Each structure stands twice: as C-alpha cells, then as structure tokens.
C-alpha cells in the first residue's frame with residue numbers, strides 16, 4: 001500500500017522534473033536557432049568579403065570565456081568546451097557551404 005503511494009509520489013515528482021526538462025530543451029532549441037540565424041549572416045558577410053570561415057583565435061577566446069562561465073555555474077568546463085566546439089564545427093561547415101555556393105574566392 002505504502003509502496004504504491006511512494007511510487008505514485010515518485011512518478012508525480014518525475015513528471016514535474018520532466019516538464020522543466022521539456023521547457024529547458026525548448027529554450028535550448030530556440031537559442032540555437034537564433035545563434036545559427038546570426039552565424040548564417042556572418043557566413044554571408046565573410047563570403048562576400050573573402051574572409052576565412054574559421055577564426056581560431058576568436059575560438060580560443062570563446063573557449064576560455066565559456067570554460068570560466070561553466071566553472072562559475074558548476075557545469076563541467078570540458079563539457080562546455082566540447083559543446084562549443086561541436087556547434088562551431090557546424091557553423092564552419094555552413095560558412096564553407098555559403099562560400100562555395102557563391103563561388104567566392106579571395107584573390108588578394
């Protein structure tokens with residue numbers, strides 16, 4: 001009897017956590033969509049001006065900044081770095097595609 005009640009309570013608590021997880025996942029998707037909307041515009045700008053798709057020194061600054069933010073927020077900084085690298089790799093792929101589609105080559 002008590003076990004059933006405990007289980008029902010646990011399921012209710014789990015459902016509450018899952019409602020928050022669903023909201024957070026939705027926010028992440030919207031934030032990522034907005035980030036990619038911005039980086040696609042950056043890709044067009046770079047292609048138009050013959051700028052290289054990747055900027056490793058900018059990435060180093062971003063990694064250092066996000067690692068510190070992660071530490072302060074009690075999130076694993078290695079995970080934060082891997083996540084940023086994962087996103088930035090996809091951005092660079094988009095930049096390269098935009099440049100290729102526009103046949104843009106820097107001639108000097």
Ligand SMILES: O=C(O)C(=O)C[C@]1(C(=O)O)C=C[C@@H](O)C=C1
Nearest residue numbers: 042053054055056058059088091
């Ligand atoms: O800031 C840039 O130059 C970008 O193209 C954006 C961005 C990023 O997604 O943050 C992507 C590629 C670069 O290597 C560095 C940063």
